[in-house]
Amino acid sequence: MSTAPRQSAATRVTGARVPDEPTARPALVEIVDATVVLGGRTVWSGVGATIAPGEFVAILGPNGVGKSTLLKAVLGLVPLARGTVRLLGRPPGQANHDVGYLPQRRSFDASLRIRGLDVVRLGLDGDRWGLPLPGPRSRAAAARVRELVDLVGAGGYAHRPIGQLSGGEQQRLLIAQALARRPRLLMLDEPLDSLDLPNQAGVAALISQICRTEGVAVMIVAHDVNPILSYLDRVIYLGQGGAVSGTPGEVITAATLTRLYGTPIEVLSTSDGRLVVVGQPEAPALHTDRHPEHA
Amino acid sequence: MTGTFTWNLLADIRDMWAYDAMVNAFRAGTIVAVLAALVGWFMVLRRQSFAGHTLALVGFPGAAGAVWLGLSVTLGYFTFCLAAALVIAALRTGGRRGYSEESAVIGTVQAFALATGMLFVSLYKGFLNGTTELLFGAFTGITADQVTVLAGVAVVVLAVLAVIGRPLLFASVDTDVARAHGVPSRVLDTVFLLLLGAAAAEASQITGALLVFALLVLPPATAQLVTARPGRSLAVSVGLAVLVVWVALFVGYYSPYPIGFWVTTTAFGAYALTSVLTGRTRSIPRRAAA
Numbered sequence: 239m240s241t242a243p244r245q246s247a248a249t250r251v252t253g254a255r256v257p258d259e260p261t262a263r264p265a266l267v268e269i270v271d272a273t274v275v276l277g278g279r280t281v282w283s284g285v286g287a288t289i290a291p292g293e294f295v296a297i298l299g300p301n302g303v304g305k306s307t308l309l310k311a312v313l314g315l316v317p318l319a320r321g322t323v324r325l326l327g328r329p330p331g332q333a334n335h336d337v338g339y340l341p342q343r344r345s346f347d348a349s350l351r352i353r354g355l356d357v358v359r360l361g362l363d364g365d366r367w368g369l370p371l372p373g374p375r376s377r378a379a380a381a382r383v384r385e386l387v388d389l390v391g392a393g394g395y396a397h398r399p400i401g402q403l404s405g406g407e408q409q410r411l412l413i414a415q416a417l418a419r420r421p422r423l424l425m426l427d428e429p430l431d432s433l434d435l436p437n438q439a440g441v442a443a444l445i446s447q448i449c450r451t452e453g454v455a456v457m458i459v460a461h462d463v464n465p466i467l468s469y470l471d472r473v474i475y476l477g478q479g480g481a482v483s484g485t486p487g488e489v490i491t492a493a494t495l496t497r498l499y500g501t502p503i504e505v506l507s508t509s510d511g512r513l514v515v516v517g518q519p520e521a522p523a524l525h526t527d528r529h530p531e532h533a
Numbered sequence: 534m535t536g537t538f539t540w541n542l543l544a545d546i547r548d549m550w551a552y553d554a555m556v557n558a559f560r561a562g563t564i565v566a567v568l569a570a571l572v573g574w575f576m577v578l579r580r581q582s583f584a585g586h587t588l589a590l591v592g593f594p595g596a597a598g599a600v601w602l603g604l605s606v607t608l609g610y611f612t613f614c615l616a617a618a619l620v621i622a623a624l625r626t627g628g629r630r631g632y633s634e635e636s637a638v639i640g641t642v643q644a645f646a647l648a649t650g651m652l653f654v655s656l657y658k659g660f661l662n663g664t665t666e667l668l669f670g671a672f673t674g675i676t677a678d679q680v681t682v683l684a685g686v687a688v689v690v691l692a693v694l695a696v697i698g699r700p701l702l703f704a705s706v707d708t709d710v711a712r713a714h715g716v717p718s719r720v721l722d723t724v725f726l727l728l729l730g731a732a733a734a735e736a737s738q739i740t741g742a743l744l745v746f747a748l749l750v751l752p753p754a755t756a757q758l759v760t761a762r763p764g765r766s767l768a769v770s771v772g773l774a775v776l777v778v779w780v781a782l783f784v785g786y787y788s789p790y791p792i793g794f795w796v797t798t799t800a801f802g803a804y805a806l807t808s809v810l811t812g813r814t815r816s817i818p819r820r821a822a823a
């Protein structure tokens with residue numbers, strides 16, 4: 239759950255930043271009234287959001303609304319036309335060392351002859367200049383890579399060329415790569431994309447487990463909220479006019495979603511209090527069966 | 534150069550190395566092989582073979598132009614290859630990155646380079662033998678000074694590559710994440726094209742402009758078939774390239790055909806053999822090694 243000591247995290251809405259709020263733990267990410275213009279087109283404007291340490295937040299919204307752009311803006315990969323973004327209290331691009339980033343739909347070419355282990359290792363020290371000389375530092379790095387590979391359960395295939403692995407296997411290794419530098423924030427852009435249902439559930443559980451046990455905050459862009467619904471502290475819904483944020487229970491309502499997606503959407507509630515979204519564009523009806531466990 | 538071949542290979546080599554020209558050829562060939570194998574490894578990984586091929590071809594107008602103006606051929610190679618690297622880098626980052634657009638641009642540079650080369654050749658009358666050498670390579674005319682220049686440039690290129698190698702690998706395999714980690718991928722793109730230009734200019738002087746490609750592509754591509762570990766792969770690539778050049782020089786010494794032909798044939802033979810062998814082993818399901 240959100241640990242931000244705010245009276246009502248639930249009703250925080252776009253751009254509404256409470257000034258000088260006495261917070262024990264400063265926000266990891268603070269976006270205030272931000273606007274991004276790409277190729278002469280305004281992608282979104284007037285967006286505001288905050289992410290507190292340890293929070294598991296989903297970023298939702300229709301295709302092309304600028305979810306990926308939002309992550310890139312926080313990382314400083316895309317410039318802001320207006321407004322401000324702070325990452326760990328610093329301007330974008332200056333605190334990326336504490337962020338693990340998994341960009342959208344990154345599948346490696348089948349002919350790429352680099353092992354999964356090497357790709358994970360690059361996330362650890364790939365930005366260092368100079369040759370990786372053998373020594374204590376190199377041994378520590380190799381040990382960390384093994385630990386990460388075990389953490390995501392990729393021990394069976396991490397030594398194979400990454401181009402030959404399946405989408406799900408690649409995705410797990412990329413999550414390991416994103417975790418390499420013990421980040422305080424994970425930014426995952428559609429990590430469940432192209433995974434089958436058991437793998438979606440497995441990877442979602444893995445991410446949430448990492449979020450809880452390592453105290454890492456997670457910003458996850460998702461097309462289909464169902465596989466992660468039960469783990470979410472908060473969702474940020476992105477629309478052309480700005481963002482709406484709140485607990486899943488508040489934002490994932492028929493009225494809000496219908497407005498955001500522009501198609502009729504129903505939201506059902508299961509007996510254990512979970513939400514099931516039906517009729518979301520591109521979400522097959524199968525998804526209603528996703529949370530059967532009543533225990 | 535054509536010596537008399539005996540089956541006593543050691544004696545043959547001793548015989549061959551009695552000539553300064555052959556010693557220079559072996560020195561130059563080794564330098565060029567090491568350089569091409571390492572720079573080419575990154576080129577193959579980055580799928581920039583087309584750019585590499587073009588940079589190699591640009592060496593031809595460079596050398597032909599230098600002959601026409603009465604300047605040093607080595608200078609011609611380096612000037613044109615490095616300038617072309619900058620042109621390609623500028624055109625790449627100017628537009629949004631797209632492979633098809635990029636290859637159209639590079640293809641244009643390539644056609645222009647060949648045309649200019651032929652223009653210089655026809656401006657400088659009586660150049661016919663020289664043209665074949667520029668295109669298909671020669672190893673008899675290499676001077677000690679040329680070897681020094683080759684070695685100097687190679688040291689600089691390899692030093693730069695050693696410094697940027699790891700971030701370059703990161704940016705090549707995984708551009709977005711590398712950029713998020715603060716790797717200046719655009720700058721590295723340009724720096725790498727310059728290194729590629731320098732390597733192509735060096736290799737052109739042995740294999741000829743048309744066949745540089747064999748040294749830049751085949752040993753790294755073969756090495757990447759052999760192993761997926763970057764360190765080992767680079768080592769295999771170097772070993773193979775040196776072997777290819779030595780075999781080619783050895784055979785070339787006893788045969789009347791251009792050295793470029795032997796380099797290409799040996800390198801291609803190694804590649805074909807390796808892909809047959811690794812293809813066979815890979816089709817057998819392997820158990821996961823720990």
Ligand SMILES: Nc1ncnc2c1ncn2[C@@H]1O[C@H](COP(=O)(O)OP(=O)(O)OP(=O)(O)O)[C@@H](O)[C@H]1O
Binds near residue numbers: 303
């Ligand atoms: N470099 C660019 N130049 C111009 N427009 C761009 C650029 N990058 C993205 N856009 C545009 O910005 C908009 C938002 O793109 P973005 O990738 O952030 O959307 P998204 O919400 O992540 O979509 P999806 O759900 O399909 O991943 C799109 O309309 C896209 O066309």
Ligand SMILES: [Mg+2]
Binds near residue numbers: 305
């Ligand atoms: Mg996206």
